[in-house]
Amino acid sequence: MGSSLAITNRSLHDQVVSKVRDLIIEGTLEPGSRIDEARLIDELGVSRTPFREALRTLAAEGLVIVRPSKGSIVRKLTPDDVFSMLEVLGNLEKLAGELACERASDPEISALIELHNRMMECYRTGERLPYYKLNQEFHARLAELSKNETLVEMQANIQARLKRIRYIGNQKPDSWSGAVADHEDMVRALKDRDGPRLGESMASHLKKTWDRVKDSI
Known part of the structure; x- marks a missing residue:
């Protein structure tokens, strides 16, 4: 064995x-x-x-x-499959960001920022799979902070099907550094509880994800 x-x-x-x-x-x-x-x-x-x-x-x-x-x-996803999923996920996570800033407690936001910091440490040490798993957890937990069960369920469903696609989005060094920069923007907005800015940052991040993965599908 x-x-x-x-x-x-x-x-x-x-x-x-x-x-x-x-x-x-x-x-x-x-x-x-x-x-x-x-x-x-x-x-x-x-x-x-x-x-x-x-x-x-x-x-x-x-x-x-x-x-x-x-x-x-x-399962092999087509480019159309991936684009349509990312389009919906971007809008779900935009709403999640807006609602999280309104509804999350200070300890919940602090815990999410701590998770982000652990992601950044994995980025600095070049550990792609641990970074990726923390990244998935970050997006799932942000959805949970919306306190909207329907949103959480839909986000989890789409995120699960995009696992391989999201992973290849960080294969190139410039793509990975770009994704990290996106996350830094998200956390700044989260710290300020600026819902509209966090929402826009989430939506923009998902649009850029399509650009990062479309040639690899």
């Missing part, structure tokens, strides 16, 4: 989901490719049942297509 992927402790289901999701995000499992169940089951050191349950979870997230008797494949 491959030691680098071996599963330990945490909920078996959650760990298998997390490992396979990371392989998709990083492109080890390429969009449109068939998932080699036997090989991954061996490398992860798990049995077939938890592995297939993990695939069903990833299918619900929109990352995998489970095809009965034909094997599962990694």
